[in-house]
Structures are given as C-alpha cells and as structure tokens.
Amino acid sequence: MTAGMVIIGGGECGARAAFALRENGYAGSVTLIGAEKHLPYERPPLSKDTMISPEHPLARTIAGEDRFAEQDIRFVAGTTAIGIDREAKNVILAGDNRLAYDRLLLATGAVPRPLPLAAASRHCACLRSYDDALAIRAQLQPGARIVIVGGGFIGLELAASARQRGAVVTVLETQARILMRGVPEEIAAVIAARHRQEGVLIRCGVAIAAITDKDIGVTITLADGEKLEADLAVIGIGALPVTALAEAAGLETANGILVNAHLQTSDPDIFAAGDCCAFPLALYDGRQVRLEAWRNAQEQGTLAARNMLGLCEPHLAVPWFWSDQYELGLQVAGLADEGARTIRRDLGDGAFILFHLAADGRLVAASGIGPGSSVARDIRLAEMLIARSACPDQAHLAAPDIKLKSLLAA
Amino acid sequence: MSDWIEACTADDIDEEDVMRFDHAGRTFAIYRSPDDEFFATDGLCTHEHVHLADGLVMDDIIECPKHNGRFSYKTGQAKGAPVCVNLKTYPVKVEAGKVLIQLAS
Incomplete structure (x- = not known):
C-alpha cells in the first residue's frame, strides 16, 4: 500500500481516526479533509460554554497545528470532497483534483434537519458548527426573545444557555413531551420542571403553520393561528446523516452509510464512522442504529482506524451520551427503548x-439525572453491566446502599 | 518547605475508591487503591474542569465522570483521548489512621 489513508470529515471522528492511525503504528501518508476552515474542534461545548462564557469563546481544538505536524498528518481545511472514484481509488476534490487512497474513511457527520418553513427566513438559525454558535451567541442578549423549535438536546441545552444570558425563551415541541427520543418520561419531566423554574416556556403538542420574517425579528404562526414574535428562532429538530458522497459512489445507505460491525461499507476499502453511519449493535441482536453522540464518534473513529490497518475488530461499545442543562447532568448508557421494565435507584439530592431491564432480566440501559456528575459513576458501572449482558438482582439495583461495583463482581 | 495537611481518615474511603478534598481554595482527589495504598492528585480533570472524585476508580485508574478521560492516579499519567495533559500528584502518608497529603509550597 502506497497511496495512504484518506479521511473525509474533520470533526471529532475524523480527527480521532487520523491520530489513531499513527498511534497504531501506521507510517504511510494520512490526509484529513475538513469542510470547515477551523482545525478539528469539540462540538459539545457549542450549546453550553460557547454560549455562556463571559469572554469571547474560542473553539476547543482536538489538537493544535503542532500536533498535526508532529504526527505528520496532513489536514486540508475548508475543502469539500465532491466524489469518490472507487475504481481508481481516488477522492475527487473541487477543480478535479484527485487524491489517491489505499483505504478511505467517511466521517462526514450529520447536518441539522432543515425545517422547510424556515428555509427563506433570515432570522432562523441552526446550531452545528462553531460559526453557527458565534452567530447565535451574538443574539443572546438580555431581553432578546428566542424561540427554539424542537425540544431535543440541542434545543434544551441552548434554552438553558439563553436563559443564563438573560434571554426570554420559548421552546416549541410537536410531540406530547420533550426528549421523546431516548429519554424516559420520568427524567424528561425533571428537565422540563427545571426549565420552567428558570422561566422557560415549554409548549408541547404545538405545530407551526408559518414563519414570516419582519424587518426586525420573525413571526411564528402556530397551527391554531396564534402568533409568536421572536428576535431569533433556532431550529433544533434533529440531524440528518451526510450520505450524498457515499450514495453517489454507489455505497449502500439507509438512514446513514451502512457498515458492518467492523465499520466497513459495502466497499471493503471504504469505512464509515460516527454520526454518518448506521451500524449493527451486537448487544441488541444486531439492531441497526445510528448514533449522534460524541463518545461514539471518538470510539468509532479510533476503531475505524484500527480496522483500516487490517485489525478486523468489531464495534462492541455500549451507546452512551450525556447532556448538561443548568446544574443538571443527564447520562444514558445503552438503548432505553430496549427495556421492558424499569427499576429506580435514588441517590439523594x-x-x-x-435501570431498564429486558423481559429476560438482562440490564439493557440505564438513564440517570442529578446535580453535576452525581449519576456518572453508577451510570459507568451500569454500562459495564450492560456490556456483559448481566442480569442483576432487581432489589440490589433499587438499593442505593448496595454498591453497583459489588454487582460487577457477581 | 513542605506542609502535611490532614485530608480525611483512612476509614473515609473504601478500597478502590476516591473522595474529594477541598483545601485553601483548591480541590484535590484522594484515592485508596485495591491494595490499600493512598494517593492524591489535583481534583479536576485536565480536559474540562470536572471533579474527578465523582468518577470511577478501577485498579490504578481514575476515570473522569464526564468524558471518560483516564489517568493513573498513582503517577498522574493521562491515558489517551480526550485527555492529553497529565494530572498533578501529591505525596500521601497515613499516620494514626489519618490521611495526610503534602502540598508543596
């Protein structure tokens, strides 16, 4: 192999993969192609610290230029790949520049799901990139009226940040409650109550009929005719995997670029990882999932790099994500919707x-919420129990004085 | 000059566990290893300022509760992404059931 490794996508996943190639001893050329002009940076702070820090927030880079140089990783910024020539094993860049690869990794990520009603508006924004974050931050002034469309994580984290900046915040959600996807009702209720306590107006079960720009601000007309005035509307209604390149190259896709447990696409020399890929989770009978989560992007980037080098290791990690809103920290390990019954453990404060258990007693997920990192340790231990398909004693799970660590030894 | 500060009693921490200790505006993490030795490090993860004492101790590793950054609490060594900056460690001794840590002045 002489052409080297090419990675398309300069986010968490692509950057981790590039460094992981080196950590695993690869000595050939490594090229990382990023669409943004910035060095790869961490996205999780964008809805939180980036919004509320008193000073001008800098992007938190995953590695500085010096580390790219030291590791001999070529980072090509502000560049979009426009095609893949699988026969010649070339990535086609703008201007018909070609880049040969031995193995290619698609870490193209996801983009905010567009709201067609908002397409023409100058006062509607989405949050994905550092530049998006700066533009939204500039409008989070005391008294500014912010309407957030979508009661998911991005919307709610942003709602918390906007309140902390003194904005007047309304969250609109079409579903019957916030966080329908992936968070149990009991926990969503705690988060909703915390937002209401801060003065955020959360309105569930509402549909939007029209979004109309004014000279200053925007009018959002609900299905029942009610009109809401806002200085800015932020659309946070989910994300779509970036699959166009893969599709055009004839790779299989279905809600993401389809990969096997080794993160290999239907072309064995092309891998996909992170937000853009749909992969089978062995833990849940090979259920096909796509995860939009920071840790998954890291783990899959690292694993894809190893498998590009021929290690042939399956992805076995338990899905995990967190969200911070105000002082509350939420963490979920596993897929809660795999559970048939729920056991609650109160940790105080x-x-x-x-704990979500399958019908056969296996622990399949754990969801926790509390101040700061109060649930972190038990969620981490639950994750380890989930990974080994443990069937813990339900009375022990419910008893906070019984250490979860002791169940691991069982 | 060196200053030995009483952080806690040995009984305050289970084996293979950690507790937080705040002193003079600073925060530390005190560890008891599975083989019953005591260690101390700075209390906050070097990646984001998260209290390590909320994390999980496994063997000689402390794992950050937020992003699973891993450090050896015995040496302070960062064990890979997302953490790349080592953790500062402090000498510890146990006297008469009390855990003392030495904060270099």
Missing part, C-alpha cells in the same frame, strides 16, 4: 437512576 434529587439524583436518580432508572
């Missing part, structure tokens, strides 16, 4: 964990 309002913190609690819900």
Whole structure:
C-alpha cells in the first residue's frame, strides 16, 4: 500500500481516526479533509460554554497545528470532497483534483434537519458548527426573545444557555413531551420542571403553520393561528446523516452509510464512522442504529482506524451520551427503548437512576439525572453491566446502599 | 518547605475508591487503591474542569465522570483521548489512621 489513508470529515471522528492511525503504528501518508476552515474542534461545548462564557469563546481544538505536524498528518481545511472514484481509488476534490487512497474513511457527520418553513427566513438559525454558535451567541442578549423549535438536546441545552444570558425563551415541541427520543418520561419531566423554574416556556403538542420574517425579528404562526414574535428562532429538530458522497459512489445507505460491525461499507476499502453511519449493535441482536453522540464518534473513529490497518475488530461499545442543562447532568448508557421494565435507584439530592431491564432480566440501559456528575459513576458501572449482558438482582439495583461495583463482581 | 495537611481518615474511603478534598481554595482527589495504598492528585480533570472524585476508580485508574478521560492516579499519567495533559500528584502518608497529603509550597 502506497497511496495512504484518506479521511473525509474533520470533526471529532475524523480527527480521532487520523491520530489513531499513527498511534497504531501506521507510517504511510494520512490526509484529513475538513469542510470547515477551523482545525478539528469539540462540538459539545457549542450549546453550553460557547454560549455562556463571559469572554469571547474560542473553539476547543482536538489538537493544535503542532500536533498535526508532529504526527505528520496532513489536514486540508475548508475543502469539500465532491466524489469518490472507487475504481481508481481516488477522492475527487473541487477543480478535479484527485487524491489517491489505499483505504478511505467517511466521517462526514450529520447536518441539522432543515425545517422547510424556515428555509427563506433570515432570522432562523441552526446550531452545528462553531460559526453557527458565534452567530447565535451574538443574539443572546438580555431581553432578546428566542424561540427554539424542537425540544431535543440541542434545543434544551441552548434554552438553558439563553436563559443564563438573560434571554426570554420559548421552546416549541410537536410531540406530547420533550426528549421523546431516548429519554424516559420520568427524567424528561425533571428537565422540563427545571426549565420552567428558570422561566422557560415549554409548549408541547404545538405545530407551526408559518414563519414570516419582519424587518426586525420573525413571526411564528402556530397551527391554531396564534402568533409568536421572536428576535431569533433556532431550529433544533434533529440531524440528518451526510450520505450524498457515499450514495453517489454507489455505497449502500439507509438512514446513514451502512457498515458492518467492523465499520466497513459495502466497499471493503471504504469505512464509515460516527454520526454518518448506521451500524449493527451486537448487544441488541444486531439492531441497526445510528448514533449522534460524541463518545461514539471518538470510539468509532479510533476503531475505524484500527480496522483500516487490517485489525478486523468489531464495534462492541455500549451507546452512551450525556447532556448538561443548568446544574443538571443527564447520562444514558445503552438503548432505553430496549427495556421492558424499569427499576429506580435514588441517590439523594434529587439524583436518580432508572435501570431498564429486558423481559429476560438482562440490564439493557440505564438513564440517570442529578446535580453535576452525581449519576456518572453508577451510570459507568451500569454500562459495564450492560456490556456483559448481566442480569442483576432487581432489589440490589433499587438499593442505593448496595454498591453497583459489588454487582460487577457477581 | 513542605506542609502535611490532614485530608480525611483512612476509614473515609473504601478500597478502590476516591473522595474529594477541598483545601485553601483548591480541590484535590484522594484515592485508596485495591491494595490499600493512598494517593492524591489535583481534583479536576485536565480536559474540562470536572471533579474527578465523582468518577470511577478501577485498579490504578481514575476515570473522569464526564468524558471518560483516564489517568493513573498513582503517577498522574493521562491515558489517551480526550485527555492529553497529565494530572498533578501529591505525596500521601497515613499516620494514626489519618490521611495526610503534602502540598508543596
């Protein structure tokens, strides 16, 4: 192999993969192609610290230029790949520049799901990139009226940040409650109550009929005719995997670029990882999932790099994500919707964990919420129990004085 | 000059566990290893300012509760992404059931 490794996508996943190639001893050329002009940076702070820090927030880079140089990783910024010539094993860049690869990794990520009603508006924004974050931050002034469309994580984290900046915040959600996807109702209720306590107006079960720009601000007309005035509307209704390149190259896709457990696409020399890929989770009978989560992007980037080098290791990690809103920390390990029944463990200080058990008693997920990192340790231990398909004693799960660590030894 | 500060009693921490200790505006993490030795490090993860004492101790590793950054609490060594900056460690001794840590002045 002489052409080297090419990675398309300069986010968490692509950057981790590039460094992981070196950590695993690869000595050939490594090229990382990023669409943004910035060095790869961490996205999780964008809805939180980036919004509320008193000083001008800098992008938190995953590695500085010096580390790219030291590791001999070529980072090509502000560049979009426009095609893949699988026969010649070339990535086609703008201007018909070609880049040969031995193995290619698609870490193209996801983009905010567009709201067609908002397409023409100058006062509607989405949050994905550092530049998006700076533009939104500039409008989070005391008294500014912010309407957030979508009661998911991005919307709610942004709502918390906007309140902390003194904005007047309304969250609109079409579903019957916030966080329908992936978060149990009991926990969503704690988060909703915390937002209401801060003065955020959360309105569920509402549909938007029209979004109309004014000279200053925007009018959002609900299905029942009610009109809401806002200085800025932020659309946070989910994300779509970036699959166009893969599709055009004839790779299989279905809600993401389809990969096997080794993160290999239907072309064995092309891998996909992170937000853009749909992969089978062995833990849940090979259920096909796509995860939009920071840790998954890291783990899959690292694993894809190893498998590009021929190690042939399956992805076995338990899905995990977190969200911070105000002082509350939420963490979920596993897929809660795999559970048939729920056991609650109270940790004090309002913190609690819900253990989700399958019908056969296997622990399949754990969801926790509490101040700061209060649920972190037990969620981490639950994750380890989930990974080994443990069937813990339900009475022990419910008893906070019984250490979860002791169940691991069982 | 060196200053030995009483952080806690040995009984305050289970084996293979950690607790937080705040002193003079600073925060530390005190560890008891599975083989019953005591260690101390700075209390906050070097990646984001998160209290390590909320994390999980496994063997000689402390794992950050937020992003699973891993450090050896015995040496302070960062064990890979997302953490790349080592953790500062402090000498510890146990006297008469009390855990003392030495904060270099």
